[in-house]
Amino acid sequence: MRRIGLIGLGIALLVNPLSGASVFAADKPTEDGSKVMITSPKDGDKVSDNFELKYELVAGSQAGHVHVYVDNEYQRGFQGTVKGLSKGEHQITVKASNKDHTTGTVAHTITVDVQ
Numbered sequence: 001m002r003r004i005g006l007i008g009l010g011i012a013l014l015v016n017p018l019s020g021a022s023v024f025a026a027d028k029p030t031e032d033g034s035k036v037m038i039t040s041p042k043d044g045d046k047v048s049d050n051f052e053l054k055y056e057l058v059a060g061s062q063a064g065h066v067h068v069y070v071d072n073e074y075q076r077g078f079q080g081t082v083k084g085l086s087k088g089e090h091q092i093t094v095k096a097s098n099k100d101h102t103t104g105t106v107a108h109t110i111t112v113d114v115q
Contacts, residue, residue: 032060032061032062032063033058033060033061034057034058034059034060034061034062034063034096034106035057035058035060035096035106036055036056036057036058036063036066036094036095036096036106036107036108037055037056037108038053038054038055038092038094038108038109038110039054039055039056040052040053040054041053041110041112042110043110043111044110044111044112044113045110045112045113046112046113046114046115047112047113047114047115048114048115049083049084049085049086049087049114050081050082050083050084050085051081051082051112052080052081052082053068053078053080053081053082053092053094054080055094055108057096059096062096062098063096063097063098063106064097064098064099065096065097066094066095066096066097067094067095067097067101068092068093068094069091069092069093069094069095070082070085070090070091070092071090071091072091072093085114086114087114087115088113088114089111089112089113089114090111090112090114091109091110091111092109092110092111092112093107093108093109094107094108094109095107
């Protein structure tokens with residue numbers, strides 16, 4: 001299984017050569033080994049109307065990248081920063097997708113409060 005961390009569109013390998021530990025030790029992977037986690041902001045955080053969204057993906061046999069949704073609306077061409085949200089609560093979802101852009105069952109959703 002590949003372990004890949006994504007921050008926006010930047011890609012970095014997250015394999016710890018000393019421990020080999022998964023970056024998502026508390027989470028259970030899907031059958032194909034895929035996992036996704038939003039690392040920043042945290043669920044319930046207060047944010048400005050523009051903020052950086054950070055997430056990590058452990059890509060299994062079916063998932064190779066992610067799709068980002070704000071209030072269930074797909075963010076086509078997402079570049080790492082959520083921009084121009086109105087004040088109040090908003091739902092942010094990151095879903096693992098395959099090479100055909102079909103989203104799977106692996107997703108992580110948080111709610112943020114725009115100040």
